[in-house]
Amino acid sequence: MIEALFGSGRDLDEYQMAARGVAVFILALALIRISGRRSFGQRSPFDYVVAILLGATLSRVIVGASPAIPTAVASLVIVVMHRMLAWGCVHSRWLEKLVGGVERELYREGRFNERQMAAALVTAADVLESNRRQSGTLDLAGVRYVFLERNGEISIIRDRK
Incomplete structure (x- = not known):
């Protein structure tokens, strides 16, 4: 059967x-x-x-x-x-x-970390695109840090004001 x-x-x-x-x-x-x-x-x-x-x-x-x-x-x-x-x-x-990797700091207080970006194969255009999506702004004014997270997402940390 x-x-x-x-x-x-x-x-x-x-x-x-x-x-x-x-x-x-x-x-x-x-x-x-x-x-x-x-x-x-x-x-x-x-x-x-x-x-x-x-x-x-x-x-x-x-x-x-x-x-x-x-x-x-x-x-x-x-x-x-x-x-x-x-x-x-x-x-x-x-x-x-x-197994999971580590996050990478791509940007800190006005400066891109070219070494980390190259290692992660991330461009400044990728960071700017994520900033536009998350904050609706065209530039990184007011952004303190940008991280590439372990899951591949880009996180934007803004200044507290």
């Missing part, structure tokens, strides 16, 4: 692929719950790895390119590794820096 419902191998009809899609959707939800909100809430490069790997791995189950149970187990291992690394990052600043 299970083989009739889900099929086997690559010779699947539309109903079997639909049934696999439903099963993989439920499995993916369970894996995301195991992984925690972090993997889809904060969206750091570390977290994107899990999302991409889960999508790539679980899609193979739907199309019958890989056996379902071993692929589901591989997906669970990916999620558990993510969870363990996240736990390790909470307890080790060194591991957090290694």
Whole structure:
């Protein structure tokens, strides 16, 4: 009965692929719950790895390119590794820096930090664009600091006046 419902191998009809899609959707939800909100809430490069790997791995189950149970187990291992690394990052600043990176100070009190900008592949135009989006102004007057955050966003810190 299970083989009739889900099929086997690559010779699947539309109903079997639909049934696999439903099963993989439920499995993916369970894996995301195991992984925690972090993997889809904060969206750091570390977290994107899990999302991409889960999508790539679980899609193979739907199309019958890989056996379902071993692929589901591989997906669970990916999620558990993510969870363990996240736990390790909470307890080790060194591991957090290694896995998540560090923020970069791009601008301070009227001066761009060219070295940090070059290392992060960020231009002055990128900083000005972020400033326009966040504050609606065309220049950096009143800006004290600009940081490239670990998740890739640019933060603008204005003078308090």
